Amino acid sequence: MTADLAQLFEQYxxxxxxxxxxxxxxxxxxEDLAQETFARAVSAPPDNPRPWLFAVALNLVRExxxxxxxxxxxxxxxRSESEGPATGPEVDLERNESAARVRAALAVLNERDxxxxxxxxxxxxxxxxxxxxxxxxxAVGTTLxxxxxxxxxxxxxxxxxxxxxx
Amino acid sequence: xxxxxxxxxxxxxDGELEGTEVMEIQAHLGSCTSCGSRLKDIREFMAEADRxxxxxxxxxxxxxxxxxxxQAPEAPRPAREAPAxxxxxKRPLPPPDRTPPxxxxxxxxxxxNPDTIELRRRWLHGMGWAATVAVAVGLGFMVSKARNGxxxxxAGPTVETERxxxxxxxxxxxxxxxxxDSAASNRSTMFRRDSTAPAAPRSAVMGKTAVRKxxxxxxxxxxxxxxxxxxxxxxxxxxxxxxxxxxxxxxxAGSSDSAESTDSAAVGREDPAVIRARAxxxxxxxxxxxIRSRAAAATAALDAQGRVRGAQQQALPAPPPPPPTLEQxxxxxxxxxxxxxxxxxxGPAHVIEGLNPSFMGLAQGGLSAGADTTRxxxxxxYQDSQGRMILLDQQRLRPGQTxxxxxxxxxxxxxxxxxxxxxxxxGPEILRNLQxxxx
Numbered sequence: 001m002t003a004d005l006a007q008l009f010e011q012y013x014x015x016x017x018x019x020x021x022x023x024x025x026x027x028x029x030x031e032d033l034a035q036e037t038f039a040r041a042v043s044a045p046p047d048n049p050r051p052w053l054f055a056v057a058l059n060l061v062r063e064x065x066x067x068x069x070x071x072x073x074x075x076x077x078x079r080s081e082s083e084g085p086a087t088g089p090e091v092d093l094e095r096n097e098s099a100a101r102v103r104a105a106l107a108v109l110n111e112r113d114x115x116x117x118x119x120x121x122x123x124x125x126x127x128x129x130x131x132x133x134x135x136x137x138x139a140v141g142t143t144l145x146x147x148x149x150x151x152x153x154x155x156x157x158x159x160x161x162x163x164x165x166x
Numbered sequence: 167x168x169x170x171x172x173x174x175x176x177x178x179x180d181g182e183l184e185g186t187e188v189m190e191i192q193a194h195l196g197s198c199t200s201c202g203s204r205l206k207d208i209r210e211f212m213a214e215a216d217r218x219x220x221x222x223x224x225x226x227x228x229x230x231x232x233x234x235x236x237q238a239p240e241a242p243r244p245a246r247e248a249p250a251x252x253x254x255x256k257r258p259l260p261p262p263d264r265t266p267p268x269x270x271x272x273x274x275x276x277x278x279n280p281d282t283i284e285l286r287r288r289w290l291h292g293m294g295w296a297a298t299v300a301v302a303v304g305l306g307f308m309v310s311k312a313r314n315g316x317x318x319x320x321a322g323p324t325v326e327t328e329r330x331x332x333x334x335x336x337x338x339x340x341x342x343x344x345x346x347d348s349a350a351s352n353r354s355t356m357f358r359r360d361s362t363a364p365a366a367p368r369s370a371v372m373g374k375t376a377v378r379k380x381x382x383x384x385x386x387x388x389x390x391x392x393x394x395x396x397x398x399x400x401x402x403x404x405x406x407x408x409x410x411x412x413x414x415x416x417x418x419a420g421s422s423d424s425a426e427s428t429d430s431a432a433v434g435r436e437d438p439a440v441i442r443a444r445a446x447x448x449x450x451x452x453x454x455x456x457i458r459s460r461a462a463a464a465t466a467a468l469d470a471q472g473r474v475r476g477a478q479q480q481a482l483p484a485p486p487p488p489p490p491t492l493e494q495x496x497x498x499x500x501x502x503x504x505x506x507x508x509x510x511x512x513g514p515a516h517v518i519e520g521l522n523p524s525f526m527g528l529a530q531g532g533l534s535a536g537a538d539t540t541r542x543x544x545x546x547x548y549q550d551s552q553g554r555m556i557l558l559d560q561q562r563l564r565p566g567q568t569x570x571x572x573x574x575x576x577x578x579x580x581x582x583x584x585x586x587x588x589x590x591x592x593g594p595e596i597l598r599n600l601q602x603x604x605x
Binding site for chain 2: 006007017018021022025027098099102103105106117118120121125126138139140141142143144145146147148149151152155
């Protein structure tokens with residue numbers, strides 16, 4: 001059991017944190033949620049671990065978001081980066097702005113589209129996405145098509161707005 | 167066939183469709199410019215979306231979270247050492263030779279049994295009190311030494327007189343003789359200053375004291391002076407340099423000893439805030455030791471499990487390689503649709519009537535008997551009910567090219583300026599029976 005958990009941890013922790021970071025825009029929160037996810041895996045070892053872990057993590061994000069709303073705290077999808085490798089201030093600024101715009105574009109998507117897109121970015125197959133999100137496998141292609149189109153269009157709209165403003 | 171919906175095109179580009187679906191879609195795409203153009207757009211959208219998501223990634227240089235990832239533990243030290251270190255602050259700290267935490271492999275810490283934690287907490291509490299007592303005694307000793315080095319002139323004769331009268335079985339007894347009040351307050355001030363001063367000046371004071379000792383009237387042997395420098399670190403010293411800890415409970419050792427013990431305790435009471443800070447520091451050190459030892463145990467357990475797993479995996483025979491796919495067996499290097507096949511052959515591709523092709527693609531000309539080896543052949547791949555592969559190779563005949571004389575059992579013939587060749591994993595008899603069904 002411990003060995004299995006350690007294996008799961010090695011295999012999926014980084015991917016889970018990355019997905020949660022893209023979803024929340026807050027690395028500390030992403031790490032907290034990933035740890036909570038693994039803590040739940042300790043008490044209820046999953047049969048099909050990857051969809052299980054990501055489904056639990058996404059549920060935790062939703063619950064966490066609801067709690068944050070009731071406390072009157074804004075979700076920080078658009079928060080700019082505060083840390084990163086020392087690549088020079090200009091490169092950092094450029095990259096942070098770009099990442100913030102991508103997260104803003106992600107925020108435009110509805111919950112299901114966004115989650116499908118984030119899972120696909122972690123290498124999930126359609127049947128795994130369907131299992132994680134409770135979708136029919138045949139609907140995954142359509143969901144991803146809509147999500148990708150909206151993401152790119154929202155990002156491009158921001159780019160246009162940025163250049164129009166400057 | 168109606169136009170392809172966007173979800174199907176995404177599934178196609180994501181590689182999520184079956185072979186027959188792919189063939190149908192490719193056939194449609196070959197004839198429908200509208201869908202072909204949409205496919206191109208969708209491919210761009212997908213690449214753009216992937217690029218955007220890839221730009222939101224974790225910064226690689228950020229250290230991993232402390233609660234999940236722990237540093238590689240140092241060699242565990244006995245917990246008894248912590249109070250001793252707290253009582254002897256002049257000892258240099260060990261060099262920071264740890265590797266950065268983000269270069270360490272992650273380790274998952276699993277919660278302990280709460281009962282064990284409670285027991286450990288009680289033990290730590292006991293150790294904390296022991297550390298407090300040790301700190302008080304050690305500080306008292308050091309302050310007395312520092313004072314002796316700083317203001318020996320005024321108190322000198324008295325000290326020497328007292329020293330000559332005192333029993334010689336305690337180091338502190340030579341230093342902690344009764345002093346005038348002014349000297350006591352002076353000592354108090356020095357204690358506070360000493361407690362906050364950096365280690366180097368303190369060492370200097372100690373060094374000075376140690377040097378001064380032999381210059382004084384030779385009332386005591388040299389080894390005792392040496393022992394004074396590290397009183398608490400030499401518990402096995404000879405009786406004449408008994409450690410300071412034992413003095414705290416040696417009230418009945420004699421009037422002089424008694425006075426000194428009281429003096430030591432008074433030093434401890436002089437500034438409880440400092441003592442508490444020292445004790446807290448010792449407790450924190452104990453906590454760190456505990457975490458390190460737990461992390462070491464967890465890491466060792468994981469390593470051991472990993473080795474066992476690795477050994478088990480090595481012990482198992484290597485799994486047989488997966489059977490080759492039909493695409494690999496047919497040696498088609500590029501799948502094509504009906505339109506591309508028609509372009510290659512100068513007319514519609516030939517098929518076997520009554521059989522459903524698995525897919526169609528291009529293969530090297532050299533793989534088909536009689537074909538021009540400089541050009542590819544269009545290969546239509548079928549499977550019979552038992553999964554055996556049947557290949558219908560086709561190549562457009564160039565002017566002057568002739569159908570070669572039969573060199574094998576497989577049928578080779580020409581139809582509409584196209585060289586045809588039936589081969590596969592079935593017997594030649596079946597192939598010959600299929601030949602008339604090629605249209």
